[in-house]
Amino acid sequence: xxxxxxxxxxxxxxxxxxxxxxxxxxxxxxxxxxxxxxxxxxxxxxxxxxxxxxxxxxxxxxxxxxxxxxxxxxxxxxxxxxxxxxxxxxxxxxxxxxxxxxxxxxxxxxxxxxxxxxxxxxxxxxxxxxxxxxxxxxxxxxxxxxxxxxxxxxxxxxxxxxxxxxxxxxxxxxxxxxxxxxxxxxxxxxxxxxxxxxxxxxxxxxxxxxxxxxxxxxxxxxxxxxxxxxxxxxxxxxxxxxxxxxxxxxxxxxxxxxxxxxxxxxxxxxxxxxxxxxxxxxxxxxxxxxx
Numbered sequence: 001x002x003x004x005x006x007x008x009x010x011x012x013x014x015x016x017x018x019x020x021x022x023x024x025x026x027x028x029x030x031x032x033x034x035x036x037x038x039x040x041x042x043x044x045x046x047x048x049x050x051x052x053x054x055x056x057x058x059x060x061x062x063x064x065x066x067x068x069x070x071x072x073x074x075x076x077x078x079x080x081x082x083x084x085x086x087x088x089x090x091x092x093x094x095x096x097x098x099x100x101x102x103x104x105x106x107x108x109x110x111x112x113x114x115x116x117x118x119x120x121x122x123x124x125x126x127x128x129x130x131x132x133x134x135x136x137x138x139x140x141x142x143x144x145x146x147x148x149x150x151x152x153x154x155x156x157x158x159x160x161x162x163x164x165x166x167x168x169x170x171x172x173x174x175x176x177x178x179x180x181x182x183x184x185x186x187x188x189x190x191x192x193x194x195x196x197x198x199x200x201x202x203x204x205x206x207x208x209x210x211x212x213x214x215x216x217x218x219x220x221x222x223x224x225x226x227x228x229x230x231x232x233x234x235x236x237x238x239x240x241x242x243x244x245x246x247x248x249x250x251x252x253x254x255x256x257x258x259x260x261x262x263x264x265x266x267x268x269x270x271x272x273x274x275x276x277x278x279x280x281x282x283x284x285x286x287x288x289x290x291x
Contacts, residue, residue, distance in 0.1 A: 018077055018086065021045050024133050025070040026112045028052075038066050038085065039116065040074065043130045047119040050076055050083035069095040069108055071134055092134070097141035103255075104140050107147040110251040111136045111154055117245055118162050128161040148230065148255070149214065149222055152237050156215040164244045166236070168212045171195050179208065183236055185243040207232045 023040040031037050036055050040048045052066050065072055065088045075087035098108045115133045119126050136154040140147060159165050166189030170177050173187055173195040180190040182200040190208055191200060206225070210233045213221040225233075242248050 018075060019045070020073070020075045021048075022091065022130070023048070023072050023074050024112075024115070024130065024137070025066055025068050025072065026116050027068055028066060036066070037082065041115050041119055041126060041130050041133060042074075043127050044125065046124040046126045047116065047122045048076065048083060049122065050074075050085050051079070052085040065090045067095050068112060069098050069137055071137065092138065094137045094141040097143065098137070101143070103147055104143065106251060106254040107151050108137060108140050110151055110249060110255060111140070113249050113251045114155060114158055114241070117249070118158055129158060132157050132161065145219070145223075146230075148234060151255070152211075152230075152234050153214040153217065153222075155237050155241050156211060159241055159244070160215065162244075164240070165215070166190070166211070166240045168208045168215075179205075181205075183208065185236075185240050189240065201236065203232045203236060204229060207236065211237060 021042040021044050023042040026039040026041055028036045028038045031051060034054050034057050036052050038050050038052050040050065042048050055066060066085070070090065071092040071094060073089040073091055074085060077084040077086055094108075098104050111133060115129060118129055132154060136150060139145060139150045156165065166172070166183075166185075168178075168190055170190070171180060171192040172184075172189040173191055176192045176194075178190055178192075180192050181202055182191045182193075182196040183189060183203055184191050184197050184200040187195070187197055187200075191197065206229050210222065210225050210229050213219075213225075214233065214237075238249075238252060242252075
């Protein structure tokens with residue numbers, strides 16, 4: 001059945017109402033003998049869960065287009081609890097490049113998990129988050145920049161879209177302009193000497209500037225940064241996100257941010273989420289010291 005109108009349109013006829021949207025496939029799982037439930041992050045309709053009927057059969061017309069990391073134009077029929085996929089057209093096929101490298105794959109999984117967690121309730125509009133997610137997958141597939149920097153830039157921008165962006169250039173509590181040396185997740189980011197709570201981290205000079213550059217896409221600045229500053233920025237970014245989510249992301253421990261010998265030198269246990277301790281809120285690694 002051909003569908004009139006552009007992406008994001010919907011219409012009614014006498015018997016049935018369809019809608020069409022642009023989407024990223026976040027995940028899928030089996031349903032019955034031949035079907036799958038697909039979780040989509042759409043541009044206009046937010047988080048959508050839909051049944052793709054018959055896609056596990058070898059003769060399925062669009063099964064391969066509904067794999068995770070796919071960027072698609074999808075036509076759906078609204079159902080009572082789950083919508084139904086009726087047509088799929090591929091916009092960008094990121095999966096082949098991403099799954100070819102374990103590091104890119106695990107990083108892309110963290111992007112998709114973050115997107116699903118931040119999307120919130122189903123049907124809530126998430127156009128900015130959708131655009132950020134497509135951009136992150138495209139950057140990972142292109143492999144022109146270090147994957148951990150792509151992830152950190154994505155996490156900071158995604159937090160901004162959710163209203164959780166950490167304060168980096170002024171005190172999170174009193175708005176005194178920086179630069180400030182302390183960072184406290186529960187306080188909202190950088191804190192001045194007078195507002196600094198007990199247990200604040202003290203990152204090395206330049207870490208908060210690096211996080212600001214990642215957020216703004218100032219890649220010349222980012223690419224000149226040292227590995228030590230990058231690790232600290234990654235830890236603070238992950239800690240801030242997971243504090244707001246109130247639990248850890250399952251995919252972050254899989255990301256190869258630091259070589260095993262560096263983990264041993266810094267006292268961070270392999271498998272810890274970004275080197276964070278205390279339920280994912282504080283980080284002690286390469287100069288990010290609690291004090």
